[in-house]
Amino acid sequence: MKKKIINISISVIICLLIGFLSSFATQSSVNDWYLTLSKPSFNPPNWLFAPVWTLLYIMMGVSAGIVWSKGFHHIWVKTALYHFGFQLLFNALWSIVFFGLQSPFWALLVILTLLTLIILTMKWFSVVSKTAAILLAPYLLWVGFATLLNYKIWELN
Numbered sequence: 621m622k623k624k625i626i627n628i629s630i631s632v633i634i635c636l637l638i639g640f641l642s643s644f645a646t647q648s649s650v651n652d653w654y655l656t657l658s659k660p661s662f663n664p665p666n667w668l669f670a671p672v673w674t675l676l677y678i679m680m681g682v683s684a685g686i687v688w689s690k691g692f693h694h695i696w697v698k699t700a701l702y703h704f705g706f707q708l709l710f711n712a713l714w715s716i717v718f719f720g721l722q723s724p725f726w727a728l729l730v731i732l733t734l735l736t737l738i739i740l741t742m743k744w745f746s747v748v749s750k751t752a753a754i755l756l757a758p759y760l761l762w763v764g765f766a767t768l769l770n771y772k773i774w775e776l777n
Contacts, residue, residue, distance in 0.1 A: 628685030635681035635708065639673055642712040645720035653722050658776040663769060676759045680708075683755035687748045700744035700752075707737035724774035731767045738763060 650666065684704050690697050710733055718727035738760050746753035 624685070624689035627688040628682050631683075631685035631688060632678055632681030635677040635684070636674070638708055638712050639677045642715040645716045647719075649719040649722055654719065657724075657773055660769065660772040660776065663773075672762060676762060679755050680704075680759055683745060683752040686752040686755075687745055690748050694748075696744065696747050700741065700748050703737065703741040703744050707734060707741050710734040710737055718770065724770060724777060728767070728770050728774055731763065731770050735760070735763055735767055 684701065687697055687700050687704070692698060692701070710730060714727055714730045714734060717723055717730050721727075738756065742753045742756050742760065745756060
């Protein structure tokens with residue numbers, strides 16, 4: 621049990637750290653360039669993104685920690701965590717491309733890849749732990765919504 625708590629704690633810290641680091645790209649544009657964009661009527665208020673992403677990063681970390689605690693020596697655990705790592709990199713890449721490079725089109729391609737990687741991660745997580753896979757469901761839904769939002773922003777601009 622102690623190992624599981626340590627693995628979950630480390631995973632949560634890593635996820636929050638990735639989110640924090642990618643927020644630097646977001647902050648560079650969110651108060652100027654982003655404000656000038658035309659957005660769809662369903663665009664959430666800016667204040668909502670930080671708490672939602674914080675909660676999602678925590679849930680992602682708990683999910684990864686549960687899988688990791690099953691033993692990294694196991695091929696299914698390794699495969700699941702490799703998928704998780706790739707999707708986490710694409711998660712950060714989206715902020716860099718959308719906000720840092722100010723490119724909604726290229727960000728759309730990144731987020732479509734991210735959606736695919738999340739689905740594959742959930743598939744592999746479900747092999748190791750159904751609970752871990754279910755914990756990623758809100759993340760998948762939010763990124764699906766973000767994909768629609770990204771598409772509409774690209775379309776409107």
